[in-house]
Amino acid sequence: MIKALVFGGNGQLGRSLMLCARDFPDIELTFLDRRKCDLSDLGAIGRAILDCRPDIVINAAAYTAVDQAESDIEQAFLINRDAVRAMAQACEELNAPLIHFSTDYIFDGTSQHPYRENDPVAPLGVYGTSKLAGEDAVRAATARHLIFRTSWVYSPFGKNFVKTMLSLMVQRDVLTIVNDQTGCPTSSVDLAGAVLRLVPSVLEKTFAGFGTYHLVSGSPMTWFDFAIHIHRAAVERFGADWAGNECEIRPVSSDAFPTVAKRPGYSVMSSQKFTDTFGFGLPDLAESLGACLDQLGEGENNA
Template sequence: MKVLVTGSNGQVGTCLVKQLSEIANVSFWAVDRTELDITDEKAVKNSVKRYSPDVIINAAAYTAVDKAEAEVKLSYLVNREGARYLAEAANDIGATILHISTDYVFAGDKDGMYDENDSVRPQGVYGQSKLEGEVEVAKACPRHIILRTAWVFSEYGNNFVKTMLRLADNRDSLGIVADQFGGPTYAGDIAKALIYIANKSVNRGSVSYGIYHFSGLPHVSWYEFAKAVFDKAKEQCLLRKEIIVSPINTEDYPTLAKRPANSTLDTKKINSQFGIQPSNWLFALNNLSEYK
């Protein structure tokens, strides 16, 4: 199996590179923005044609949720046009594209978990650009898997867990939003799921293409997530001092872009089709020294 990975320096991209390098009979080409700008249509088409992968995994995205409100053009260039160019290139050579999307395609006001058939209604530029990217990918390449996920964290890049550990070194107390709920998702588990699906897709008849949700359980608030991080850090003797964590409301922590109050994703479909279990995010916090 030949795999092209975009966004190789991101959280999921880094995990993909690490895991793919450990698999026999798999060759891959992992690129970051400097090696392949996915917003350059000609470069994308030429590179994909030259490498001729069986599967493209698009882990590249514009993910700065607040900055997207000002950098609208760039958000759409990466999240919509870039995704479309990759999907078109995949279709040209008969490849499959696996594309990562987000909980931000939903309004976040549903009572209960979001499944793949729920109505989408993004509340900001980031969510809208990702939604339009989904639409373009689906139109351009029938052999597509769109994987929506949420609250991604890992040892790499910038994320909530690393921020909490950094703040714990400098603060005695923190106020964390307690009225937004979701499923923290370890990037290594996303990579594992994508590689499993990629392998299945090489055997054309065994994959039901379309949209899937993949995230972690149990569902928690950001406040509960932070508490779990600090509890695990304490168990691992990584906290230099006790830190007081207090619950606050969304309105107490204003941001440029509106966050979904409910980011809980129903993962029954991916379990039914592929046997993939939700991300075990609590287990992923057992090696917090690597997040420092």
């Protein structure tokens, strides 16, 4: 039995790992949330890892309040850099691999092609800068790491664009959605399944795939496009009587919704390196979004 320790048990990715765990009976997952291990207590992180002595550590935790980070700089760096460094150092001491997640926000959004792993990084704000610092901390502390950069994460859990849109479509006759930011909507359930699928091979002595990878869906689109996809999928699954059926979705410029932190206008990332290395990729948006809506429809999270 493989022992995996997961930080961030209550987040989208953590809860997605719980959901997917039933399909991987040979991996015993232990989840730590803020109550069990406060990531602002750096000493507690190392103790938790050394006490558990896992075969592998998965960091599904992060400070993700993009706008708030602009004024909460110290906390953003504490969670996204310092806590991650503590994890990596403890993993190195145990010789246990670390799987860590990063973000498209490490790029400035000026690329003319999907970002690859070796493209120059230039974060626009505190959140992206703190996540990049976390990547660097992992690389400096342990060679046995996998860093997965992902983007526009959604799931049946917590707060995310899909759940927000479903709720607003029910409440309003018209929605205006930004149409000048482009990225790759990615299911955290897909991410969780991919990670758990990789764990056994990562623990093999001959594994040579450590490093940094982009891991996103292969469906680039704007937020407006994504909202259209969500509406169509919801009507298909929830039926013509669904209360959001008649909601009209209109495109607008991001200037209509000013934010404290600047977002990259183009953050499409290529997962080709991941696919070439591991031999598989994530499902397409239609399949993943449909599965997400099915899960919402079956439980209390149905918007």
